[in-house]
Amino acid sequence: MAGGSKKVVFAAIGANAVIAAAKFTAAVVTGSAAMFSEAIHSTVDTGNQLLLLLGLYKAAKPADREHPFGYSKELYFWSFVVALLIFAVGAGVSIYEGIHKIIAPHAVENPLVNFVVLGIAAVVEGGAWLLALKEFNRTRGRYTIPQAVRRTKDPAVLAVLLEDSAAILGLVIAFGGVAGSYFLNMPVLDGVASVGIGLLLAAIAVVLAVETKALLIGEAASPEVVAAIRKLADQHAHVAEVNEILTMHLGPEDILVNLSLDFRNDIPAGMVESTVTELERQVKETMPQVRRIFIEVQSAKAHAEQVAQADNPA
Structure with a gap:
């Protein structure tokens, strides 16, 4: 997944950097607020994708004494920063510029320049969007896109997909604002389009902030992963009962598992140890995204009492 994420991010950086320069040039030549908002939009997207690359790089660092579970959550942190920047810089500047243009409207000059730039941007942005969608579809399985957005564990691909989707919709809004401003002789529509982009x-x-926050504070693995772990544990004859399976994504391909098992009372301690070792091997071989697994040996009764005490503290 990391390789796919980087490919998507690199493609988005290249597309947005070129488009941002073209949009700024068009905004200066024509005086369009909507085009200026689009230029800010592309610039913010470029900076955001550089931050995502930084997150991917930092997340790949190996575990050490200070961070024994590794640095996978770095990607979630930087993705949350990206969401804040989109809101504060991208949306804030676009809305401010749009309101300013609505209060003091002026005619857009040389609108053909805007139309040409918007057309080129649509082609380039469309290519980047298709690449992000392809990578997103590769992992969403049988779920619809809205369901997959809520379930995804890879904020890098999600961020690029959302940004590229917003970029395409933003181009449509900008085109409508520029065209309406020129052909209807209503300069205020250019400002309205800028506010709409914001x-x-x-x-x-x-x-993006809501989805990344859930991952940042600790989100469980998918029900399919949990069910697969339970099935492997249930297959062992020495396991009497699976008490509890706790999982948490530390990164898109880094899952922490805590497994509480009740073993049969008539087996020796050595058999418990060998079963734990074998089960850990099976889980990691079946699901490579499970990087760390802790297996707790506990009777079902003791576990139930512990859970009840935790749910009803004195």
Whole structure:
């Protein structure tokens, strides 16, 4: 997944950097607030994707004494920073510029320049969006896109997909604002389009922030992964009962598992040890994304009492 994430991010950086320069040039030549908002949008996207690359790089660092579980959550942190920047810079500047243009509207000059730049941007952004969608579809399985957005554990691909989707919609809004401003002789529509782009970015930022926050504070593995772990444990004849399976994503491909098992009372301690070793090997071979697994030996009765005490503290 990391390789796929990097490919998507690199493609987005290249597309947005070129488009941002073209949009800024068009905004200066024509005086369009909507085009200026789009230029800010592409610039923010470029900076955000550089931050995602930083997150991917830092997340790959090996575990050490200070961080025994590794640095996988670095990606989640930097993805959350990206959401904040989209909201604060992208949305904030676009809405401010749009309101300023609505209060003091002026005609857009040389609109053909805007149309040409928007057309080129649509082609380039569309290619980057298709690449991000392809990578996203590769992992979403049988779920719909909205369901997959809520379930994804890879915020890098999600961020690029959301940003590219917003970029395409932003181009449509900008085109409508520029065209309406020129052909209807209503310069105020250019400002309205800028505000619309800002609101779109704010919505994207909120979605990304909510999903990344869930991962940052600790989100469980998918039900399919938990069910597969339970099935492997149940297959061992010496396991009397699976008390509890706790999982947490430390990164897109880094799952921490805590497994509480009740073993049969008539087996020797050596058999318990060999079963634990074998089960750990099976889980990691079947699900390589499970990097760390801790197996706790505990009677079902003791576990139930512990859970009840935790749910009803004195």
